[in-house]
Amino acid sequence: FNIFEGMTCHGVPEMVIVNGKICVDKNKVENARVVNYDSTLDNAVILIENGTIKSIGKESELEVPQNVQVIDAAGRYVLPGGIDPHTHFEMDFDGTVTVDDFYHGTRAAVAGGTTTIIDFIIPKKGESLLKAYDDWRRKADPKAVCDFGFHCAITWWSPSVSEEMAILCKEKGISSFKMFMAYKGLFMLNDFELFETFERIRDLGALAQVHAENGDIIAKNTEKLLKMGLTGPEGHQLSRTEDVEAEATNRACTIANQTKCPLYVVHVMSISAAEEISRARKQFGENLIYGETLAAALGTDGNEYHDKCWHHAAAHVLSPPLRPRQGTKETLMEMLASNVLQSTGSDNCTFNKEQKELGLKDFSKIPNGVNGVEDRMSVVWEKGVHAGKIDPQKFVAVTSTNAAKLFNLYPRKGAIAVGSDADIVIWNHEATRTISAKTHHHACDFNIFEGMTCHGVPEMVIVNGKICVDKNKVEKMSTIPIFNPQSPYLGLIPGGLRVGSTLRIQASIQGFANRCQIYLQSGAA
Ligand code: URP
Ligand code: ZN
Ligand code: ZN
Numbered sequence: 001f002n003i004f005e006g007m008t009c010h011g012v013p014e015m016v017i018v019n020g021k022i023c024v025d026k027n028k029v030e031n032a033r034v035v036n037y038d039s040t041l042d043n044a045v046i047l048i049e050n051g052t053i054k055s056i057g058k059e060s061e062l063e064v065p066q067n068v069q070v071i072d073a074a075g076r077y078v079l080p081g082g083i084d085p086h087t088h089f090e091m092d093f094d095g096t097v098t099v100d101d102f103y104h105g106t107r108a109a110v111a112g113g114t115t116t117i118i119d120f121i122i123p124k125k126g127e128s129l130l131k132a133y134d135d136w137r138r139k140a141d142p143k144a145v146c147d148f149g150f151h152c153a154i155t156w157w158s159p160s161v162s163e164e165m166a167i168l169c170k171e172k173g174i175s176s177f178k179m180f181m182a183y184k185g186l187f188m189l190n191d192f193e194l195f196e197t198f199e200r201i202r203d204l205g206a207l208a209q210v211h212a213e214n215g216d217i218i219a220k221n222t223e224k225l226l227k228m229g230l231t232g233p234e235g236h237q238l239s240r241t242e243d244v245e246a247e248a249t250n251r252a253c254t255i256a257n258q259t260k261c262p263l264y265v266v267h268v269m270s271i272s273a274a275e276e277i278s279r280a281r282k283q284f285g286e287n288l289i290y291g292e293t294l295a296a297a298l299g300t301d302g303n304e305y306h307d308k309c310w311h312h313a314a315a316h317v318l319s320p321p322l323r324p325r326q327g328t329k330e331t332l333m334e335m336l337a338s339n340v341l342q343s344t345g346s347d348n349c350t351f352n353k354e355q356k357e358l359g360l361k362d363f364s365k366i367p368n369g370v371n372g373v374e375d376r377m378s379v380v381w382e383k384g385v386h387a388g389k390i391d392p393q394k395f396v397a398v399t400s401t402n403a404a405k406l407f408n409l410y411p412r413k414g415a416i417a418v419g420s421d422a423d424i425v426i427w428n429h430e431a432t433r434t435i436s437a438k439t440h441h442h443a444c445d446f447n448i449f450e451g452m453t454c455h456g457v458p459e460m461v462i463v464n465g466k467i468c469v470d471k472n473k474v475e476k477m478s479t480i481p482i483f484n485p486q487s488p489y490l491g492l493i494p495g496g497l498r499v500g501s502t503l504r505i506q507a508s509i510q511g512f513a514n515r516c517q518i519y520l521q522s523g524a525a
């Protein structure tokens, strides 16, 4: 209710300065080298108003309004904000909850240049999908400081699940479903159930995702290793070797082809699994099979499981595991470069030391997951662009645009274009930063990239037109919800077609950033 409802007022606060900072919603980025996935525009000006990009062009061609805050981007790349299509914030994993919640997780995302995340709703076996959806919205809505969407996991199969999937697609804007081929007894589906869920997803015009590992083989190997007395974190890798991932990847691609359901394989961690995707794309089509790899797989490797420090090794436990095979990091980057894989996620799923200690006597009880949402962009730049394997346009594709297309957020997200959300990163490719748990913005106590020096620093991050990171300093962001379920963007996005598909599917954006209220320590008139 507003007690002044309907009253028209003369007098508009056009610019507000709080402790020396301009807090209006008009920004002009000048001298910009604007990089999209398909173009680079030098010396451009971007005008931002009310959270969206109003115009782009040369200074002389544009009508620049008064009272704009001017941001000089000379010598910098100006990129679409990153999209991390794979996070698990505040997720219960077999009885213990990830420490990065939607506040710390999205704040860390923004600090690293990611302005949209897509998290996973994971209903328990037997639980209603709609109830789980409500639970995740309750967790995310009051806390997220960047825009977010959801995928939904299918952890059991019944006629009611099938019905609720349609409601999630048609009424809630969910366009992708993840099935687990591992975590036997917890989340895993068998092939018969996978086949039926894929058929359902195809009929809904949505996208199937799989966690590809053979859960039965893992259960057997785990039993054997523990019986032999091998209880340490290295047992995690030994129980789920590359071939265990590759077999499931192959099986998922076969089911996708049999059902003609488009498939996105999440967290491809090994050369063998990526080779399966490459083969399936050639055989079944590039519009049917897609793959994602992780910052973790590009930035670190399976030798960490043999560290003499138990906590160090356990901190690297995620599934599928990091691989000891030489050349894995480099090959996965080359697979991104050659479009065998299309996107990069973080799978951010963080647990602290005491939580990892649940597996002190049994590696299979170590909660699975690592950090990555903050460092993904820097790691991909370092291992990709700085290493000379991809160019900045490809960087934009694999960190932002391709995810926007696959999850139907494009061109609202994933592009610097007129009408797109003003989610923008000013990237200083010449600056370096050294990653450390001492300085990261996560709630967790460990960083798997500790000590890694990356070229490429998100010097300024603009979320929905608001400057949220300025000169590497993350402003305090409020947690006031402004989610608007009536938003015209929920449901249909103009031009929002999944890449390569003729199906128009639902947009999956779920919530909008809690616009930052900036509390400033310094700044005098
Ligand atoms: O180890 C991982 N990946 N934890 C998160 C759950 C999943 O499988 O994505
Ligand atoms: Zn997974
Ligand atoms: Zn250590």
Ligand code: ZN
Binding pocket: 086, 087, 088, 347, 349
């Ligand atoms: Zn995951």
